[in-house]
Amino acid sequence: MFDPVEKLKEFIRHPSVSADPAFKAGMQGAQTFVSDLLTSIGFAVEVVKTDLHPIILATRGTNPAWPHVIIYGHYDVQPADPLNLWKSPAFEPEIRGNRLYGRGSADNKGPLMTHIAAVARLLERRPDLPLRITFMIEGEEEMGSPSFPNFLERYSDQLKKADFVYLSDTGIPAPDQIVITCGLRGLVLCDVVVTGPKSDLHSGLHGGVLRNPIQAVAELCASLHTPDGLVNIPGFYADVAGVEPWEREQIQKLGNDPEKYREFLGIPAFHTPPGYTPFEATRVLPTLEFNGIGGGYQGEGTKTVIPSKAFVKISCRLVANQNPAKIRDLLYASIRERMPADVTYEIIDQHEGTPYVVVPPDRSNTPQNQSPVLAKAFRAADQAIGEVFGKSPLYLREGGSVPIIADIKRVTGLDSVMMGLFLPEDNLHAPNESFNLTVMEKGMRASEKILESIAGPE
Amino acid sequence: MFDPVEKLKEFIRHPSVSADPAFKAGMQGAQTFVSDLLTSIGFAVEVVKTDLHPIILATRGTNPAWPHVIIYGHYDVQPADPLNLWKSPAFEPEIRGNRLYGRGSADNKGPLMTHIAAVARLLERRPDLPLRITFMIEGEEEMGSPSFPNFLERYSDQLKKADFVYLSDTGIPAPDQIVITCGLRGLVLCDVVVTGPKSDLHSGLHGGVLRNPIQAVAELCASLHTPDGLVNIPGFYADVAGVEPWEREQIQKLGNDPEKYREFLGIPAFHTPPGYTPFEATRVLPTLEFNGIGGGYQGEGTKTVIPSKAFVKISCRLVANQNPAKIRDLLYASIRERMPADVTYEIIDQHEGTPYVVVPPDRSNTPQNQSPVLAKAFRAADQAIGEVFGKSPLYLREGGSVPIIADIKRVTGLDSVMMGLFLPEDNLHAPNESFNLTVMEKGMRASEKILESIAGPE
Numbered sequence: 001m002f003d004p005v006e007k008l009k010e011f012i013r014h015p016s017v018s019a020d021p022a023f024k025a026g027m028q029g030a031q032t033f034v035s036d037l038l039t040s041i042g043f044a045v046e047v048v049k050t051d052l053h054p055i056i057l058a059t060r061g062t063n064p065a066w067p068h069v070i071i072y073g074h075y076d077v078q079p080a081d082p083l084n085l086w087k088s089p090a091f092e093p094e095i096r097g098n099r100l101y102g103r104g105s106a107d108n109k110g111p112l113m114t115h116i117a118a119v120a121r122l123l124e125r126r127p128d129l130p131l132r133i134t135f136m137i138e139g140e141e142e143m144g145s146p147s148f149p150n151f152l153e154r155y156s157d158q159l160k161k162a163d164f165v166y167l168s169d170t171g172i173p174a175p176d177q178i179v180i181t182c183g184l185r186g187l188v189l190c191d192v193v194v195t196g197p198k199s200d201l202h203s204g205l206h207g208g209v210l211r212n213p214i215q216a217v218a219e220l221c222a223s224l225h226t227p228d229g230l231v232n233i234p235g236f237y238a239d240v241a242g243v244e245p246w247e248r249e250q251i252q253k254l255g256n257d258p259e260k261y262r263e264f265l266g267i268p269a270f271h272t273p274p275g276y277t278p279f280e281a282t283r284v285l286p287t288l289e290f291n292g293i294g295g296g297y298q299g300e301g302t303k304t305v306i307p308s309k310a311f312v313k314i315s316c317r318l319v320a321n322q323n324p325a326k327i328r329d330l331l332y333a334s335i336r337e338r339m340p341a342d343v344t345y346e347i348i349d350q351h352e353g354t355p356y357v358v359v360p361p362d363r364s365n366t367p368q369n370q371s372p373v374l375a376k377a378f379r380a381a382d383q384a385i386g387e388v389f390g391k392s393p394l395y396l397r398e399g400g401s402v403p404i405i406a407d408i409k410r411v412t413g414l415d416s417v418m419m420g421l422f423l424p425e426d427n428l429h430a431p432n433e434s435f436n437l438t439v440m441e442k443g444m445r446a447s448e449k450i451l452e453s454i455a456g457p458e
Numbered sequence: 459m460f461d462p463v464e465k466l467k468e469f470i471r472h473p474s475v476s477a478d479p480a481f482k483a484g485m486q487g488a489q490t491f492v493s494d495l496l497t498s499i500g501f502a503v504e505v506v507k508t509d510l511h512p513i514i515l516a517t518r519g520t521n522p523a524w525p526h527v528i529i530y531g532h533y534d535v536q537p538a539d540p541l542n543l544w545k546s547p548a549f550e551p552e553i554r555g556n557r558l559y560g561r562g563s564a565d566n567k568g569p570l571m572t573h574i575a576a577v578a579r580l581l582e583r584r585p586d587l588p589l590r591i592t593f594m595i596e597g598e599e600e601m602g603s604p605s606f607p608n609f610l611e612r613y614s615d616q617l618k619k620a621d622f623v624y625l626s627d628t629g630i631p632a633p634d635q636i637v638i639t640c641g642l643r644g645l646v647l648c649d650v651v652v653t654g655p656k657s658d659l660h661s662g663l664h665g666g667v668l669r670n671p672i673q674a675v676a677e678l679c680a681s682l683h684t685p686d687g688l689v690n691i692p693g694f695y696a697d698v699a700g701v702e703p704w705e706r707e708q709i710q711k712l713g714n715d716p717e718k719y720r721e722f723l724g725i726p727a728f729h730t731p732p733g734y735t736p737f738e739a740t741r742v743l744p745t746l747e748f749n750g751i752g753g754g755y756q757g758e759g760t761k762t763v764i765p766s767k768a769f770v771k772i773s774c775r776l777v778a779n780q781n782p783a784k785i786r787d788l789l790y791a792s793i794r795e796r797m798p799a800d801v802t803y804e805i806i807d808q809h810e811g812t813p814y815v816v817v818p819p820d821r822s823n824t825p826q827n828q829s830p831v832l833a834k835a836f837r838a839a840d841q842a843i844g845e846v847f848g849k850s851p852l853y854l855r856e857g858g859s860v861p862i863i864a865d866i867k868r869v870t871g872l873d874s875v876m877m878g879l880f881l882p883e884d885n886l887h888a889p890n891e892s893f894n895l896t897v898m899e900k901g902m903r904a905s906e907k908i909l910e911s912i913a914g915p916e
Contacts, residue, residue, distance in 0.1 A: 268801065
């Protein structure tokens with residue numbers, strides 16, 4: 001049995017930034033690393049080519065009578081910039097306290113390693129375990145999984161035969177409070193690029209006769225929210241699903257302190273739509289955010305220029321029942337309607353993802369036809385997590401997005417059991433990302449129990 | 459006598475970007491180049507140290523009975539980015555057609571070389587010319603001349619004894635239509651840096667509970683103009699000077715075609731405050747522009763982040779009678795009033811400059827006590843320009859800013875004769891800056907005549 005923490009450090013050392021072509025070697029390195037590791041613990045590994053980054057499909061167990069779990073993860077990571085804000089280099093893993101620092105440590109290399117290690121330990125103890133396990137590990141999650149839907153279609157006959165998908169790519173509020181994620185927000189992303197004059201202009205010679213593209217971008221952005229923080233696009237909230245009473249209970253059980261959350265964020269005050277607590281707003285409400293803005297001179301000192309172009313990167317998070325295509329249409333219609341005629345502009349589609357909901361067994365709204373193996377997995381998780389972490393898990397919708405979970409449901413019919421493992425202070429998508437090694441160790445034990453329960457006793 | 463074009467190319471090859479510390483060697487090179495050139499044509503050169511980039515002070519002629527002209531210029535240039543938009547490298551001068559391309563070719567190295575060459579030619583022909591000439595050439599104009607006011611104070615006793623300042627750092631509408639600039643806009647510049655969360659956040663996990671700093675910056679920017687293009691700051695226009703009838707006449711004589719100007723700018727439509735033509739607006743109205751904006755992810759693809767910080771770089775151009783300190787106070791008061799309490803922010807002062815006006819002789823509003831040598835210089839310029847360019851010059855206020863012209867007036871009492879030499883298509887402060895070599899050649903002849911007229915005949 002390998003040392004999981006050492007293996008995780010090795011994994012992080014491959015700088016696998018999928019969105020940036022400059023990191024091609026890091027992507028290749030991470031893919032080979034995972035493939036070799038799974039081969040070493042007895043899996044038959046297939047590296048499935050896609051238009052961009054390959055998907056690793058690795059299986060053990062062939063008896064069709066056995067239950068079949070697909071474990072999902074991704075070997076790619078977010079860009080690491082701004083690099084100067086990292087205390088230790090992003091791709092040189094470093095342990096400080098009980099945390100392992102490095103880009104991808106929590107999203108998703110650490111949680112993925114947790115499950116690989118749990119499987120390795122379980123199979124070492126029970127080499128004949130009556131459980132079919134398929135690892136399905138992609139390399140494009142951080143860019144919206146563009147190749148994944150096509151892969152699902154190509155492999156749907158094979159994947160459909162599994163019982164459910166199991167993964168850890170969602171969050172928990174505290175090291176001893178695991179959350180089973182029962183919903184993920186969808187996504188619609190686009191860039192808006194505004195062009196004013198055909199080339200940068202001297203702001204003295206020409207200032208006062210034309211609309212600066214920065215002004216046009218700012219006016220568009222300012223129009224997209226109401227003063228109380230709602231998204232100002234007609235129809236945006238029309239399809240938003242209501243909240244079940246058991247969901248409100250679970251959110252309340254979280255017991256989070258808004259003041260502590262505010263301090264964690266480091267903001268003077270919340271700006272949450274009226275009628276929602278911060279902990280409700282991120283789970284049950286859609287959003288529109290600006291992920292990046294740029295234009296003109298960005299260097300030191302001053303440059304009195306009217307830039308030719310300015311841009312903003314927009315993302316909407318969608319909740320249950322909202323349709324990405326419809327929201328994209330509404331967003332684009334508002335942009336087109338509001339953009340003044342004295343500039344030109346281009347809207348560039350980025351990826352999108354459908355929101356997802358799964359209801360655990362024994363709830364008011366559990367579907368009648370829920371798969372018995374899925375229900376067994378939920379119950380096994382509840383039991384194992386209670387034993388290892390000392391507290392039952394909570395069942396919550398999450399603010400984040402893993403768009404492929406909805407794609408898997410659409411193409412294969414499979415639901416997902418999502419055991420959260422990363423903490424708010426893990427700094428996902430931000431400098432100084434880290435993973436809590438205590439959570440990792442307990443996560444391995446819980447995962448081992450869950451998988452063994454699904455297989456059944458010796 | 460040196461070859462002026464070859465010397466200009468040599469000058470441009472020194473990348474003298476004053477605002478960027480990375481270009482220290484280029485600044486030193488340009489300074490030494492100018493000092494050596496002036497020494498070679500008989501000037502006594504003093505390199506005056508300042509806190510940042512030295513000022514070159516070079517004199518010839520000591521007879522206090524002679525008229526005394528100070529020729530101003532600057533050896534520093536704007537940053538050259540975005541470098542990828544240059545057809546030939548910014549600091550490798552290249553002649554295409556009758557234009558010399560390179561950063562600084564028109565602002566201000568070409569016009570400055572025009573006067574140095576005119577002086578060289580004149581002194582070669584009349585070594586005993588009864589004219590005192592002082593070149594006063596600074597290296598911080600493109601960063602707002604921070605050391606210049608202090609230099610003026612230190613050297614005021616010496617500079618006060620001159621009769622007027624002569625320079626070319628303003629524009630003309632066509633190669634045969636010289637403009638004597640009679641006014642310059644002032645400047646107030648600042649950066650606004652907004653901080654939301656203390657570090658970048660995952661927009662899924664935390665989106666919906668806080669104000670994104672990009673949104674705060676956008677809302678501020680959007681608030682600073684009215685829909686019809688006026689600056690939306692109470693009191694901003696209160697002190698703006700009216701326009702004399704002879705000024706309106708001169709602007710009309712420009713005879714510019716708005717449609718051609720629109721095409722030159724490459725915009726679908728003007729966005730000029732109502733009641734002003736584009737050619738009036740840039741000369742007699744103040745502005746507020748955004749010179750740069752930034753925040754969040756600016757790279758390829760997407761990164762679903764809520765950034766910790768966003769910024770905007772703001773500049774106001776001021777016209778006659780407006781006071782920079784007062785406008786700065788009004789601007790800052792509006793920013794403070796409009797910035798929401800759920801973010802923090804910092805306003806960073808950049809430089810400022812007072813607007814300037816000089817009235818030529820024989821006008822309705824010419825001051826009674828105008829200096830006879832200044833009046834003689836204006837008349838000499840009118841005559842020489844008419845002869846060499848085939849058209850009398852126009853007398854116009856300009857949209858650009860040379861803040862030190864107002865400083866010179868305040869400290870030494872000297873007015874300036876500003877003979878424009880650069881064209882709209884010279885792309886000042888933008889990629890592919892160039893200087894028209896026909897204008898340069900005629901400019902040298904005109905300048906030689908002007909200086910000789912002031913000295914008087916042989």
